[in-house]
Amino acid sequence: MIWTNDPTRLMLVAGFGVSYALVCLAPYLRTRRKRLAAQRAKAEAAASPGWIIAYASQTGNAEELAGQTLATLKLAGIPAQLSELSELCAEDLLRAERVLFLVSTYGEGDAPDAAAAFSGRLMTQGLPLPQLHYAVLALGDSAYAHYCGFGRALDQWLQEQGAQSLFPRIEVNRSSAEAIGQWRQQLSHLAGTSDAPDWSAPAFDDWRLVERVQLNAGSAGAPVYHLELEPLDGALPAWQSGDLVQVAAPADPSRAREYSIASIPADGRVHLLVRLHTHEDGSHGVASGWLTQQAAVGQAVQLRLRQHRRFRLEDNAQRPLILIGNGSGIAGLRGHLKARALAGQGRNWLLFGERNAAHDYHYRAELDAWRRDGMLEQLDMVFSRDQPERLYVQTRLAEQAEAVRAWVAQGAAIYICGSLDGMAAGVDEALAAALGREALDDLAAAGRYRRDVY
């Protein structure tokens, strides 16, 4: 060891010692600062009156992410509750301090059906919300003209009311894993936790295509096929009428296509109704081409079931049902009719549109049998091209406004399945004309007007 009395050298040694200590200490201090900030965030969040996770979802994506958001906050010890957007009233918002909104967009930039009243009534008012801290996760598909239209409108309205965003709106294009990852990261940051639960979607299972029949030979429309599938391992999973399947076609497994399930578990198989889609250049749709042209009967198909809570019967199982649809939309309605027949519930009115009775009367024998057995109280088949003038379900519905009012007065719920263009909007207008727009919005908010339209 070398001793020295030279003051300059002593200063240098001391200076070096202090710098060295600082260099060693810096990472520790940084980590400690971060830990304290995280603890503070957690304590503040836990002390707040509770977070609200509000979702508006049509086919369940936003709802599923809302459930995962709740699980993440709960894991971090933050009191939080899940709420459908439609359940929130002005008073709730005036009181709330932290709300996470997860909303999708439907129609042409519209809110999901259940949130129509929230969008039409609350969002047209001025509410002072300076106390509200919020974030928006907007789900959508950039192929639509009004990409994330409802999420954007909600965000803008909240800003106009003086609410403060916790972080900029995150837009999720076609369920993009990257955007969902950003949301998850923001949540972890807010909640001061790094151990968020796994959000990955369930894997696809192997099913076998066991039957395929074309239903509309000779039709003026594109070919429609009835398909039956069984799980390869024989264990039939549970589902409810109204649910969907996602099919991963070998040519594009990253973008699953969704189809309504046309059967119930008592059938022992998943039935699908698939219309072959043909592009302008003559090529077939990836999934519809695979399922109806390429996959051989007996071949394995990658499939997973998806709950579609918004289109299930749920509380409506005891109510009379008005089922309205067109084209391949008979799939989702057939699932419900099968469930009703199994439960012995005969108060069903089916109003269905296709082109020609001779070729497009899908499942005619089954519908006739239900009619005979008292499972279909009223059946209105509307064939657009069987008479000189074109006729559609919405025209028939408008003629039946009196009956619609009577059924709804008796507690009926209304289910719509089929095409958005040319059917859903017209049916919506006819229903609004029969019942009043406000009453229809109220039915939607109460889960008595449900749509699976595409």
Ligand SMILES: Cc1cc2nc3c(=O)[nH]c(=O)nc-3n(C[C@H](O)[C@H](O)[C@H](O)COP(=O)(O)O)c2cc1C
């Ligand atoms: C009939 C229909 C209309 C849609 N309209 C829009 C739209 O106008 N803008 C948009 O960004 N996304 C639109 N989408 C895409 C959905 O918002 C997207 O699929 C979202 O993931 C659905 O979430 P959800 O399951 O929570 O309802 C539409 C989807 C369908 C089936």
